[in-house]
Amino acid sequence: MDEGVKETEILAKQLSAAISQSREYTVYRQKLEELQAQPELYGQVNNLRRNNFQRQNSGGGRMTHDEYSAFAAESRRLRDNPLVNEFLDAEVGLGRLLQDINRTIISEIDFDNQFLD
Numbered sequence: 001m002d003e004g005v006k007e008t009e010i011l012a013k014q015l016s017a018a019i020s021q022s023r024e025y026t027v028y029r030q031k032l033e034e035l036q037a038q039p040e041l042y043g044q045v046n047n048l049r050r051n052n053f054q055r056q057n058s059g060g061g062r063m064t065h066d067e068y069s070a071f072a073a074e075s076r077r078l079r080d081n082p083l084v085n086e087f088l089d090a091e092v093g094l095g096r097l098l099q100d101i102n103r104t105i106i107s108e109i110d111f112d113n114q115f116l117d
Contacts, residue, residue: 031090
């Protein structure tokens with residue numbers, strides 16, 4: 001195996017370990033476990049997450065007014081539950097941490113991402 005690849009893998013594992021010790025990850029895992037203890041609620045939240053992911057990653061993110069209204073109503077209904085709200089907030093917090101790490105890595109190497117502008 002190439003030495004550069006081996007070193008990169010070691011550093012990636014160290015970064016993963018650091019992330020797993022972060023406040024964002026710790027809170028996310030705690031809230032996830034609490035939510036998973038309620039399978040029906042967990043299933044409803046996963047359906048909302050799946051719909052949100054699909055909305056953001058297909059068809060240009062466009063929804064009809066009725067689709068958006070139904071999605072927003074379901075999101076509000078689920079977020080009325082404090083555990084769901086805390087879990088979704090923790091998920092966003094972990095996602096932001098990972099985005100920040102990715103931005104830092106990309107900014108430190110010469111990776112052409114101008115096509116995204």
